[in-house]
Amino acid sequence: MRQSYGKTLVELGNENPDIVVLDADLSRSTMTQLFAGEFPNRFFDCGIAEQNMVGIAAGLAASGKIPFASTFAVFAPGRCFDQIRMSIAQPKLNVKLVTTHGGISVGEDGTSHHSIEDLSLICSLPGFTVIVPADAIETAQAVRVAATSYGPFYVRLCRPKVPLVYDQDYRFNLGKAVTMRQGKDVTIIAMGLMVSAALEAADDLMREDIDCHILNISTLKPIDKVAIISAAAETGAIVTAEEHLEHGGLGSIIAQVIARHYPVPIEFVAIKDTYAQSGESAELLQRYGLTAKDIKQAVRSVIKRKGG
Amino acid sequence: MSLPKLGNSSSTTSADNVKAEVFSSLSIKEMEEIAKRLRRHIITMTGKAGSGHPGGSLSAVEIVTVVYCRLLRHKPSDPQWSDRDRFVLSKGHAAPLLYAALAECGYFPVDELLTLRQMDSRLQGHTDRAVTPGVEMSAGALGQGLSFTIGITLAGRLNSQDYRAYVLLGDGECDEGQIWEGAMAAAHFKVDNLTAIVDNNRQQIDGWNRDVMNLDPFNSKWLAFGWHVIEVDGHDFTQLIDAFNQAKMVKGQPTVIIAHTIKGKGVSFMENNPYFHGKAPNAEEVEIALKELE
Numbered sequence: 192m193r194q195s196y197g198k199t200l201v202e203l204g205n206e207n208p209d210i211v212v213l214d215a216d217l218s219r220s221t222m223t224q225l226f227a228g229e230f231p232n233r234f235f236d237c238g239i240a241e242q243n244m245v246g247i248a249a250g251l252a253a254s255g256k257i258p259f260a261s262t263f264a265v266f267a268p269g270r271c272f273d274q275i276r277m278s279i280a281q282p283k284l285n286v287k288l289v290t291t292h293g294g295i296s297v298g299e300d301g302t303s304h305h306s307i308e309d310l311s312l313i314c315s316l317p318g319f320t321v322i323v324p325a326d327a328i329e330t331a332q333a334v335r336v337a338a339t340s341y342g343p344f345y346v347r348l349c350r351p352k353v354p355l356v357y358d359q360d361y362r363f364n365l366g367k368a369v370t371m372r373q374g375k376d377v378t379i380i381a382m383g384l385m386v387s388a389a390l391e392a393a394d395d396l397m398r399e400d401i402d403c404h405i406l407n408i409s410t411l412k413p414i415d416k417v418a419i420i421s422a423a424a425e426t427g428a429i430v431t432a433e434e435h436l437e438h439g440g441l442g443s444i445i446a447q448v449i450a451r452h453y454p455v456p457i458e459f460v461a462i463k464d465t466y467a468q469s470g471e472s473a474e475l476l477q478r479y480g481l482t483a484k485d486i487k488q489a490v491r492s493v494i495k496r497k498g499g
Numbered sequence: 500m501s502l503p504k505l506g507n508s509s510s511t512t513s514a515d516n517v518k519a520e521v522f523s524s525l526s527i528k529e530m531e532e533i534a535k536r537l538r539r540h541i542i543t544m545t546g547k548a549g550s551g552h553p554g555g556s557l558s559a560v561e562i563v564t565v566v567y568c569r570l571l572r573h574k575p576s577d578p579q580w581s582d583r584d585r586f587v588l589s590k591g592h593a594a595p596l597l598y599a600a601l602a603e604c605g606y607f608p609v610d611e612l613l614t615l616r617q618m619d620s621r622l623q624g625h626t627d628r629a630v631t632p633g634v635e636m637s638a639g640a641l642g643q644g645l646s647f648t649i650g651i652t653l654a655g656r657l658n659s660q661d662y663r664a665y666v667l668l669g670d671g672e673c674d675e676g677q678i679w680e681g682a683m684a685a686a687h688f689k690v691d692n693l694t695a696i697v698d699n700n701r702q703q704i705d706g707w708n709r710d711v712m713n714l715d716p717f718n719s720k721w722l723a724f725g726w727h728v729i730e731v732d733g734h735d736f737t738q739l740i741d742a743f744n745q746a747k748m749v750k751g752q753p754t755v756i757i758a759h760t761i762k763g764k765g766v767s768f769m770e771n772n773p774y775f776h777g778k779a780p781n782a783e784e785v786e787i788a789l790k791e792l793e
């Protein structure tokens with residue numbers, strides 16, 4: 192994903208001289224260094240000063256540039272929420288925050304570096320578009336769309352390599368959920384690296400005669416209500432799956448849509464109200480309940496509630 | 500000229516006074532009159548609104564007068580003109596002052612000043628760039644304007660545009676860490692098209708800076724961060740003009756003008772009185788203040 196982001200930035204840089212990139216001393220990790228290498232004049236390393244970086248990005252946007260600002264997801268919005276709120280969101284400036292190392296799959300660096308609140312924070316800001324791509328191909332597409340659509344964007348990537356769920360022909364459609372698989376018994380609504388876990392879970396569940404419908408909700412905000420409501424109507428049960436706290440992320444957003452428009456049983460695969468710890472990425476996902484196995488369990492229990 | 504000719508009714512607006520490109524050069528005597536007019540606006544606006552921040556608006560009147568009468572290249576008829584010089588008000592609570600200056604320049608009718616802080620007014624309690632013509636930055640949460648202005652100056656450099664950007668900071672505002680992140684970055688990026696002005700009235704909300712959070716040695720802090728530093732009497736037009744001219748000549752580093760001012764300047768009972776930081780004058784106080792400002 193990160194590599195894909197870096198490469199896409201270079202392509203965009205070649206296509207549009209107004210693309211500028213900012214980083215906060217993490218360009219080797221966020222991969223903005225690829226852009227820095229090609230366009231040193233249009234790259235601004237702001238040092239370890241995220242609040243200032245966000246403000247500079249806002250000023251660049253107010254002067255006609257299209258700034259991409261990157262750091263780890265835990266530092267933006269976490270470290271500079273008020274700056275994002277007042278300098279970018281309120282005036283609706285054309286700033287693209289692309290953060291990497293979202294979620295707990297960051298791994299060994301531990302809780303200080305696990306970003307499990309960022310989506311809740313950023314989705315709370317009126318006017319922000321929020322995207323969580325499911326793989327490297329969708330990342331490239333989403334970054335392109337962010338560059339060419341006016342307004343504040345937040346794109347959240349994760350650290351580890353994730354399996355491809357799309358092929359090169361895929362076209363990302365802003366604000367539209369993607370049906371990854373048709374099914375009739377239950378809908379799994381997933382985002383980020385949980386999409387591939389959902390696909391894996393659905394294969395297994397087929398053997399139990401449970402036919403799963405899967406939506407990749409890569410645009411978390413604005414949410415594709417139509418797709419969610421029709422999935423609820425057609426399958427009668429929903430499981431959400433996200434690499435984020437249960438509160439304030441995908442699950443909360445879907446629950447609100449469902450409660451308002453088409454109440455059906457819903458279960459949440461997400462991090463419960465807790466911080467994680469150091470560990471390997473896969474170990475952490477397992478320990479904190481973010482695997483195909485957890486999705487399967489959630490599917491079984493939601494189907495029970497559906498029946499009852 | 501960026502401001503209506505003195506003697507014009509200030510409620511006649513924009514069109515007549517707008518030139519394609521505005522470089523104005525009012526005399527000091529004329530600027531004194533303008534300053535008085537801005538002060539009167541601040542009193543009547545906040546008085547009418549029943550809330551707002553007169554103290555820190557009054558202290559920066561001369562600074563803003565020089566900026567709009569002598570400094571800025573701008574077009575009130577085309578607020579988004581890409582080659583304009585930019586004035587960023589970082590201490591967004593001084594919005595009444597900025598609105599008064601913008602109205603006098605013709606960005607919107609002077610009469611509109613009386614809608615300050617009312618429902619559906621374009622004149623929000625703190626500045627909002629999305630709704631008010633001529634406002635460069637949405638502000639109100641202190642500490643963010645310098646960073647924003649660095650972005651503006653970097654864009655100008657990338658585009659080979661020769662505009663300059665000015666940012667007005669409060670001294671209390673300089674308690675914020677982000678100001679010093681910006682100070683470091685402005686020097687690092689060598690944005691010599693940026694001039695910061697600190698309205699150094701030595702007061703913040705809870706009292707004198709030295710008691711709340713000491714900023715001294717203020718001058719040497721900026722020096723140490725790599726800035727060209729100029730100190731002036733912030734109510735003296737000649738000193739301010741000289742300082743701005745000097746700032747334009749400085750190459751390879753940003754300039755800060757530390758302008759020594761008096762909070763509430765021009766209204767006897769508001770001067771150096773933290774009570775009027777965020778308190779509007781009542782009807783009686785408005786009357787007394789306006790008399791003093793005749």
Ligand SMILES: Cc1ncc(C[n+]2csc(CCOP(=O)(O)OP(=O)(O)O)c2C)c(N)n1
Pocket residue numbers: 554555556558590592639640641642668669670671672673698700702703704762776
């Ligand atoms: C981040 C933030 N914290 C607190 C406030 C509340 N506040 C508004 S004005 C002010 C004092 C500002 O002092 P100074 O910058 O010296 O302004 P001046 O005295 O010139 O009005 C404070 C604390 C705020 N607006 N923003």
